[in-house]
Amino acid sequence: MAGSLPEVFLTFLRFGVLSFGGGMANLPEMSRVLLANGWLTRREFADGFALGQFVPGPNMLAVLFYGLSAAGVGGAFAAMLGMFLPGAVGAIALVWGWEWMQKAHWSRALRRALVPVGIGLSASTVLVLAQVSLGSLVWFVVAGVATFLIYRGVNVLAVIAGGAALGLLVGVL
């Protein structure tokens, strides 16, 4: 089911406004809403996220894939604009407000509070990603090994490329 451009923009603007806690904290919400709208299948959601690992920049650029699936190339840009606009406006406004923000009591408390909240959101993201991406036991093992390697400081791109190679191998076997 295709979405209209304003619909796609507003959907991703909402994700953009709510994406607190860094990284891909809004991914569980995104999968819920996008699948319910019928803009993507589960497999496509997982594949879009996987493709996002190949490009430089924030892996949130996967929203281009989701927007493209919802409403074509225009939808891709509408999704990107919606996702990045709220943070960018805030970040630019901060140039004039940062001294005040740094001293403000609420801002310091917020910074501290967002750390554990962010961990809870990230844990949820990992769970949802595992549910949509790991189709069989093999892939659970691969994800486990990748976690270990990246945690130990092995180059991220090398691990991602290793995952692609393993996927090809499993396909051949």
Next chain:
Amino acid sequence: MKVPLGKLFLAFLEVGLVAFGGGGNAQIYSAIVLRRGWMNDREFLETTALCRILPGPVFANLAAHMGARLGGVMGGILALLGVLTPGATLMIVLSLAYFHLGVLPGSWAQNALEGVAAAAVGLILATSLRQVPAALDSLKAVLLALLVFVMYGLLHWSLLLVLLLAVPLGLTLYWKESRGG
């Protein structure tokens, strides 16, 4: 410090070209602070901390904020465009290829993507695990993180509702110790 807009855009474009695998903040640091000296260490750390309370990826926020400090509103917009353009272009090409060439179940591209997706789960998990020791340093931090995980990850409540409950609770828990200099 003010930087000409053309130079500013090119500097952030360069970051956008090389910021692979979630290493974006380090790339900005290296390009803007270390190599060009447009900002000092202290300013960079303070800026990064503040950008964490904004919505969206810290990396993109950091670029927009630093660009705006160095070149006004236009500088902020150009810096953001600089870090996003290379990745966005490549993402569009990959996505078009995916949908137009048709990645069929069982095809080699689908198999490779399954492997990448598994490795990506590892990337997100490893990134979170690295933050755990510093982030969950007290009982209240552990409980707050657990509460968010139950509401959002297990019960699938909407993100807005989860934030509306967890953020005020967190502010209350951390209010006292955040007082003073």
